[in-house]
Amino acid sequence: MVELDPKPPAPAASDAQRRKRKEQLEGIDYGPLADWIGFHLRLAQIASFQAFANEALEVDLSPGRFALLMLIGRNPGISQTTLSRAHGSDKSTLTPALNDLKRRGLITRGRLKSDRRSYELALTAAGQDLLARLTQCATRHDQNLDRIIGPRDRGRFLKLLRKLHHELG
Amino acid sequence: MVELDPKPPAPAASDAQRRKRKEQLEGIDYGPLADWIGFHLRLAQIASFQAFANEALEVDLSPGRFALLMLIGRNPGISQTTLSRAHGSDKSTLTPALNDLKRRGLITRGRLKSDRRSYELALTAAGQDLLARLTQCATRHDQNLDRIIGPRDRGRFLKLLRKLHHELG
DNA sequence: GCCCAATAGTCGGAGCTAAAACTATCTGCT
DNA sequence: AGCAGATAGTTTTAGCTCCGACTATTGGGC
Numbered sequence: 554m555v556e557l558d559p560k561p562p563a564p565a566a567s568d569a570q571r572r573k574r575k576e577q578l579e580g581i582d583y584g585p586l587a588d589w590i591g592f593h594l595r596l597a598q599i600a601s602f603q604a605f606a607n608e609a610l611e612v613d614l615s616p617g618r619f620a621l622l623m624l625i626g627r628n629p630g631i632s633q634t635t636l637s638r639a640h641g642s643d644k645s646t647l648t649p650a651l652n653d654l655k656r657r658g659l660i661t662r663g664r665l666k667s668d669r670r671s672y673e674l675a676l677t678a679a680g681q682d683l684l685a686r687l688t689q690c691a692t693r694h695d696q697n698l699d700r701i702i703g704p705r706d707r708g709r710f711l712k713l714l715r716k717l718h719h720e721l722g
Numbered sequence: 723m724v725e726l727d728p729k730p731p732a733p734a735a736s737d738a739q740r741r742k743r744k745e746q747l748e749g750i751d752y753g754p755l756a757d758w759i760g761f762h763l764r765l766a767q768i769a770s771f772q773a774f775a776n777e778a779l780e781v782d783l784s785p786g787r788f789a790l791l792m793l794i795g796r797n798p799g800i801s802q803t804t805l806s807r808a809h810g811s812d813k814s815t816l817t818p819a820l821n822d823l824k825r826r827g828l829i830t831r832g833r834l835k836s837d838r839r840s841y842e843l844a845l846t847a848a849g850q851d852l853l854a855r856l857t858q859c860a861t862r863h864d865q866n867l868d869r870i871i872g873p874r875d876r877g878r879f880l881k882l883l884r885k886l887h888h889e890l891g
Numbered sequence: 892g893c894c895c896a897a898t899a900g901t902c903g904g905a906g907c908t909a910a911a912a913c914t915a916t917c918t919g920c921t
Numbered sequence: 922a923g924c925a926g927a928t929a930g931t932t933t934t935a936g937c938t939c940c941g942a943c944t945a946t947t948g949g950g951c
Contacts, residue, residue, distance in 0.1 A: 584795070590871065590880060594770050598764055601763050616761075620761060624752070628751055632930095642907090645910080649931095669916065688754060702882055711757065716870055716871075802900065811937090812939055814939070893951085895949090898946080902944100907938080912931105912932085920926105
């Protein structure tokens with residue numbers, strides 16, 4: 554080996570490692586899994602999530618949080634329950650998430666006069682600012698996905714995803 | 723509000739409730755989210771997961787655990803690390819999951835003679851039995867998904883999901 | 892044979908998630 | 922007015938997930 558390299562923090566996955574992993578994976582028998590939509594939906598979603606995280610390294614916010622900001626930004630005054638349905642997560646999950654966003658000064662939570670149980674969520678200026686930056690990351694990310702899907706199938710693919718969500722929910 | 727409707731005890735979600743939720747959701751502005759593949763991938767995956775859980779109520783096992791059983795059943799002697807890659811989850815996640823499957827008597831974990839770091843995973847008879855029953859649930863579930871996607875687009879859709887997973891990973 | 896890097900698996904910590912129980916508030920019905 | 926049931930949000934509990942650190946084992950180069 555020609556190891557002139559000083560290698561202090563050296564080891565990112567080498568080509569040889571990647572090749573080996575791939576071979577190992579290709580030897581796997583997935584059985585019926587190989588043809589089940591649900592399974593591949595899961596794998597694709599995990600991969601997409603990871604890819605987004607990489608794209609948004611500069612901003613310390615998950616895809617989920619980002620979707621939250623977007624929904625609040627687009628629908629000022631939205632309540633937590635409605636937000637949770639639009640976002641696809643439980644309302645109890647939102648409580649700590651929104652506390653966090655509030656703590657970071659990204660959103661405001663005003664009590665609704667007409668119904669004092671509800672909150673009125675909205676973005677602060679800082680929130681709008683961050684949303685704009687995140688939107689750029691997300692656009693880059695989704696362009697990657699678009700490139701993989703291809704322009705021809707994109708519309709149909711998206712439509713089917715929406716249909717799944719709609720008809721199963 | 724012409725409510726002549728005789729609703730004695732309406733325990734589960736009523737039609738009116740469902741309609742209201744739907745209206746509320748349809749009023750939401752998703753902004754760019756509405757066209758982003760990543761977001762809809764997430765929503766579809768969540769919906770699919772829920773639907774599977776409903777289909778497999780009789781057996782107390784999550785889709786993830788089911789995939790584990792299937793992969794072990796199809797690839798007896800597989801190691802945990804390879805399994806984790808095929809399954810799409812971290813190897814540290816598998817430790818408690820496999821402990822649980824072992825405790826339930828569904829799998830065996832033999833030490834490999836040639837490399838005593840590795841385990842050789844395999845199904846017990848009970849494991850094979852459960853796998854067979856779960857496969858029926860999963861088949862029903864995936865037939866639902868198929869029905870929603872439609873036979874015409876199914877192949878293409880699946881191919882795109884695989885492509886996403888492959889090219890992003 | 893001996894050391895060092897790589898690898899298999901486990902453990903601990905932090906974060907996300909949902910379900911159920913709970914509090915506060917509102918609405919409809921009488 | 923007053924009560925029953927619905928609804929908004931929080932808390933608690935439990936489970937899953939990853940990451941990074943750790944142990945045990947292996948294999949290659951000297």
